[in-house]
Amino acid sequence: MLADFINPYHLQIASFILINILLAISVYVPLSSGQLSLGSAGFMGVGAYTSALLTIHFDLPIFVGVLVGAAVAGCLGIIIGIPSLRLSGVYLAIATLGLGEVIRVIFVNWESLTKGSIGLTGIPQMGRELLKLARNVGIEPAMFGLRNNQFVYLMVFVILLILVIGTIWFVFRQQNSRIGRSFSSIQMDEKAAESMGINITYFKVLSFSQGAFLAGLAGALFAHVMGYISPSDFSYHRAVEILIFTVFGGSEVIIGSIFGAIFLTLIPEVLRFVSEYRYIIYGIMLVILMAVRPQGILDIHLLSKFKRLKRSKGGVR
């Protein structure tokens, strides 16, 4: 039976992995045009709060809330992206980190709207809404031999999976086009890119706000998966965690972000048996990795090696 294979706990972790992949990509995209942004946690918070408030107070459907949340974060990305053009490298990193902190402090202090540091509860949950919807059309989880909570977690997972695959497809295709070439030329040599006729302002703001949009999207989804959010979900720690996904996996290639998000979300789960020491191990691991492979686990050279290996195997056959 299908029901025997579906473990809600595993599905939930899988859902968090998917959200984290979106977040990792939200750092990867600006980075592909040479902009190191630590603002993802802040943009994530903007998306989460926007969508949560809209669905709670105005009874909007979840998907509308998520879209608006992501769009608001994306617009904020444009507004922040334009003045940030003057900054590069670590300056931009710290400024965006600061932006995230400012956003978090606003969430804490704007109590009439955000309920302060306690956070928002009673956010409509995506899984439950989907179950309701299914029942309205006359579909019961029992028809597939599933319990209600299994159905709920499965639906959430499937929706997130579709969104993540769509995002990866989007970014991948964009990367292999005129847009992607402009991003990477700016990353490699901004002045030369400009003298090749590339409008630096446009493309940098484009990639920065795409990152903000993705972070907002991930945040809004996070709110509707969790059902409650508080400012501490979008703190410095989250910003750093997201950056680490991308850099650990390899920031040069999109597959690196995906790998980093999967691996680093799983690690604390796997290390549960040493739960007390897991963050100590995590810290040591980062130091060792950077010393051994500063470009992250996956890079272009490693990937092309894989490709050659595959090809040569095919040749033997």
Place this chain on the structure above:
Amino acid sequence: MVLEIRNVSKNFGGIHALKDVSFKIQEGEIYGLIGPNGAGKTTMFNLITNIFEPTSGQILFHDTNITGLKSHKITEQGICRTYQNIRLFSQMSALKNVMVGGHCRSSSGVFSSVFRTKKQKSEERGLTQKAEELLDLVGLLEHKDTLAENLAYGQQRRLEIARALASNPKLLLLDEPAAGMNENETDSLYDLIKLIQSKGVTVLIIEHDMPLVMKLCDRITVLNFGEKLAEGTPYEIQNNESVIEAYLGREEDVEIA
């Protein structure tokens, strides 16, 4: 008139990098810009491509004022350059480098790039084809998949020229293209620049290799300490008293030292 430099000056914090320089470049010419180190040659390139704005004076391209226009707009107008210190996109293949050069002659946006519309596909094919032709022109077609940073020095210089040509320039600015090249490479560079000229591109070249400059250029401007010292044909320049003084005086110094 392809390019007119009209009374251009540039100060950097009180230092005159260029002082009241004027010259005009005719359609189809190869025009030389020479002078000792620090004479302001590269600064002139940076002003033409608006990396800096001139302190005073005007730059006209095909009789329109382009002073203060954004760099990427200037490339769109039809001026493209190479750099004295090679500035390729080092982690990109040779082919992609040249394709980036074709950026301003293509127009696909985010939507058409992601959904691969018909127009986008044919545009990409066109860009690839043109990039391959240009790589062939500079003799790098067999290296099209090599990363730019892995090319030999002379090859990198030629790749930079191919990249600049991909933007369909009417005026090509070359900043010391022969630097670091041996005699054979310089000879084939001569052929390449002549070929580029024959395709209707006007060339403005900064170069220290005097035999090459004298052989290549139709007319020359000599800069010294940011000021125009002389202008004329290679023959006139070679026989100009003040140029000889500026150059030979220096060379004697070098020999004595």
Place this chain on the structure above:
Amino acid sequence: MLLEQFINGMTLGSIYAIVALGFTLVFGVLGIINMAHGEIFMVGAFVGVMTTGVLGWPLWLAFVASIVVTSILGYLLETFTLRPLRGKRGVSHLAPLISTIGVSILLENLSHHLFGAGNKPFRTEFAEMSIEIGSLTIYIVQIVIFVISIILMIGLSIWLSKTKAGKALRATAENLETASILGVDTKKIITLTVIIASAMGGIAGILVGMAFNSVSPQMGLAIGLKGLAIIILGGMGNVKGAMVGGLILGLSETFLVAYGDSGYRDAIAFIMIIVILLLRPQGIFGSKIAEGR
């Protein structure tokens, strides 16, 4: 009242300045942001708490202990996290950032483990003592903090400008290659820089412990982020900028709490840097670099 707030602000600001100096020294010489600096500072504070509170040592000995421990931490940081990344192919500015973040995670959780999550009080024999001048109340602690900070800043300035090692450090910060051609042992100077920066963090740790009478594993992050904001404010790698930036931040925070909305206290630092980055990206004392060839 106004004067009292001013004194509070100067006290806080002088501590911020010391923290920021640690960041700025490392950035000036190595061009990297040491994200673990806040945590080294926190460890210094805990050494202070343990030696004075548990072992009952006098304050001056606590300072010595804290300096020793944080110097060792600085040495280890340089040897195991920063040095392996130097001069290696394919190392972007991301690698040292992540690597030092790794150290900060390690130190924070280690302290959590050793000392527990909660706040520890920092007792000094003169914690409650104060002087009254008219209606003005000044705590002895404030005077001690202020005096130590000022001595430290003046000492560092003199050391940098007058001694051979200090001059070598400045030369290395100016240009590492040139310095090494001129015979400066840059490897030694870099190690020395990281150690000095860390030791200053240790001293600042005790000062903060005294000022707030409280030490916790999370304080490294809170104060560390402000240190980062200050060096942007004052100009990265600029010693004078770190000092002035620290004082400006300390004063503005104090006055905001006294006359405005205390909820936004922790955001001021970042609002300030966002404004300064827009108006003057190189910081108050920074200088601009142009690019042309």
